[in-house]
Amino acid sequence: MFDKMKAIVAAGALAIGGWATPSLAADALIGVSIPAATHGWTGGLNYHTKRTIDRMKEAFPNVDFVLATSSSATQQVNDIEDLLARNINALVVLPFESDPLTEPVKAAKAKGVFIATVDRGLAEEGIEDLYVGGDNPQYGTAAAEYFKGKFPDGGKIVVMRGIPTAIDNIRIEAFNEALKDTKIEVLDMQYANWNPDKGFEVMQDYLQRFPEIDGVWAGDDDAALGAIEAIKQADRKNVAVLGGSGMNKVIKLVMDGHDMVDADIFYPPTLIIPAIELVTMKYATQAPINGRYVLGSPLITKDNAAEYYFPDAPY
Amino acid sequence: MSDVTARPAEGGAAAPARNLVGFLESTGPLIALILLMVIGSLMSDSFLGAENLSNVFTRSAIIGIIAVGATFVITAGGLDLSVGSLSALVAGVTILFLNAAAQALGANWMLIAVGIAFSLLLGAAAGLLNGVMIVKGRVEAFIVTLGAMGIFRSLLTWLADGGSISLDFSLRDAARPIYYGQVFGIAVPILVLLAIAVIGELALRRMRFGRHVAAIGSSRHVARYSAIPVNRVRILTYVIQGVCVAIATVIYVPRLGAATPSTGLMWELEAIAAVIIGGTALSGGFGRIWGTIVGVLILGFIGNILNLTGFVSPYLNGAFQGAIIIIAVLLQRDRLQD
Missing domain, CATH: 3.40.50.2300 (Response regulator)
Structure with missing residues (x-):
């Protein structure tokens, strides 16, 4: 024993x-x-x-x-x-x-x-x-620039914010700043927690509330996937969906030329x-290393999407 | 909580309200729901539109079906905190199973049917596990289901590598009608919720099983001396909860076609809140399914009204929700606490 x-x-x-x-x-x-x-x-x-x-x-x-x-x-x-x-x-x-x-x-x-x-x-x-x-401020600015380029004559957009955090605030501030004095009208902003289910519900309600929506900034690719399903269900046409962060599924949509999603913001x-x-x-290797290394948050479009595509990653 | 234990005898016999107190007690949640809908229709033109109502009913169906199961568990004096995590796990495992089967057998509706049966089995097994641990293992329901909540969600996160598990595109079209389809102009999830609510109400209020559940919730010892098979009934309530979670998951999966580590987050709290708003006693002994459904709708409409009107700052959404929940319960409880 x-x-x-x-x-x-x-x-x-x-x-x-x-x-x-x-x-x-x-x-x-x-x-x-x-x-x-x-x-x-x-x-x-x-x-x-x-x-x-x-x-x-x-x-x-x-x-x-x-x-x-x-x-x-x-x-x-x-x-x-x-x-x-x-x-x-x-x-x-x-x-x-x-x-x-x-x-x-x-x-x-x-x-x-x-x-x-x-x-x-x-x-x-x-x-x-x-x-x-x-670059979090650039993340917000890139989103604003996208809508400015997309709707040069003005457009009505709705925004989904993320989880209430400092990062979310920085991005939204930069976004609002870049849209100042433009013809882009932000109809409303609600939290969707960077979550597909919440994105779906918030988008359903936006679509009920506003008869005219030209674009959605979902703030994140997860929320964007929910928004896409809600738009599909309501059978609304010509709503441009922009997410952000570079999820492989969404980059694939951009590569394949999806009818709602033609861009994404790089923040991987x-x-x-x-x-x-x-x-x-x-x-x-005893390399002396210090300093700052900042990755940009450029806009991903059909032309450069392949560069940012990781098919085997879970995100 | 003397009012709670006194209620089954009183409520069962005297359905028509004799006075204001009784009236408010029996219809409190319904009055709160009607008030909320009046507010909604005053504040937004699109609120009472058929499409909006259909949207809210349909997405409430998922929590609603889970909450029907929770009504049984809570009426029997139990608690299940694992429902949100379980739905994430069932969703993930079922998707993995379907994807593997689709590659071998090809995607068709038969496969979807097999997938549904598979997830129901999974849900029932998880419920049985919880029930046996609680009843035979004699561990507090709170602890067992809190543990299960962590285990189920971690398993899903591990299976998904922290990312998402997506339904194969060949299966999406076959599964899509389960969430987006309509029968006689009514969305399928609403019909499923309705059917489950009717069955649940009958089982809980009109059948022997339901009376046993309530008796056990009032006093386990008295129930045991009355020759009620206490252990079996208690385990069965957790199995019912597991099956309800699985049915809800079957409806959830076709909506976005994916399970992620954030699937079903906080659903347990929403389900329990709906049950209590509906007038079921948290300490057990009395439960009503129709109240639970009203509770789910109250929760669904609060979020909807906030999104439709934007009249409070989004920072305060949680405070608004909290206030409405407390008021809904105040309407039916406060007057009795003297």
Whole structure:
């Protein structure tokens, strides 16, 4: 009886030991902290993060990774503390929100950890060594420019906002700013939470309320997919749908020349890829790396869609 | 909560209201719904249009069918928090099953029928699992279904790689009529909801099973001494809930043809809220299906009115919804609490 238990305990210890060995053997341990998959975009983010980590591990066996996905800002603070307890050399973080994450990341920096922030900056400048981000104001501006180009003589559009967050506010502000003094009339804005079901319902109600709608900015490709179904159901013609962020399904629609969707805005979850790769290079090849790396948010049209198309990604 | 336990005997016998209190108690949710519709029609010209009403009824059908199941569970003194996650999981697994089968057998309506049967089976199995854990495993319903809520949603997220699981395009046309189709000018989901509501109301109010459910909800011990098969009935309420979730999912999938990690988010709260707005006691012992349906419609119309009029800032939508829900319940409860 005791022998049997001992054997089990020994096997367990061996298993744990075996599991922990790679991180002991590696020269550098990189912590990666990102939001959990709560909607399509973060789902894609998780997919590309795991994919990139696997590739980097394979290519550079002397660099190891720990990944933590958090479902709230509070949880992310705890997760970063746990990562620090594992003595990471570098931290790649996509902050849930800027303000609550600033202090914990600053504490990590004080311990000598190399900091790379992705997508969202921190509330204080000069903490991060590397910033890799998208351009949120440009995201809103690109949407506004699209409608200006589409309706030079004026048009009536409705807007779906995302999940109430700082990012959403920045985009909408830039969007409104770019539409000032134009003939584009924004009929209404409602939250659709970057969610296809909510996008469907909000669009159904918009279509009931406004007899004339020339365009919809759904704010995100998930919500755009819902809006497309609602427009199809109501049998309304000549409504231009613009989403945003570059979901593969929507880019495919643009490539194939869909009758409602002829463009998309680039703001992909793939921006985590260069962040992880750059930080890996720092330890794998001793490349000196710091500064800012900002990806633009250009408009994707039929001509350049193939460049942004990832058929195998979940987003 | 003495008013709650006293109600079954009183409500069963005296259907016609004897005074204002009784009248409000029995028709409270209906009055709230009518008030809401009057407000809606005053504020928006398109509110009472046939198309708008049809839209709201149709999309309410999904939560409505789930809420019918929840009425049984809650009347028996139970609770199921896993319904939203379960619908996401059933949707995802059924789509994966259909896509695989379509490649092997080709897409046709027979396959859709098999898919429906498959998802009903899946829902019933999940309900059975919940029920057995709660009744035989003697774990609080709150804990079991809270755990199941996390498990179901994580499984779906894992299956979907965090993205979405989409129905094969060859199957979309075959499945589309389930959400978008009409029979005699009425949308299919509305007819399904109606059928399930009628069956549910009959089962809960007119059949022995329903009386057992209410008796168990009032007092499990008295029910046991009255030779009611308490364990079997309680497990069965969770199975009914699982099947209702599956039926709702069958209607949901053809709408957008995809399941994502955000599918069915917060549906459990909407369903439970609809049940309580409808006059069912959260502590069990009394339930009414028609009230639940009225509750679902109240929730559906609130969102609709806000979108149609935009008279409150979108920042305050949640506050407006919260206020209406409390008022709807106040109308039927407050006067009795003395």
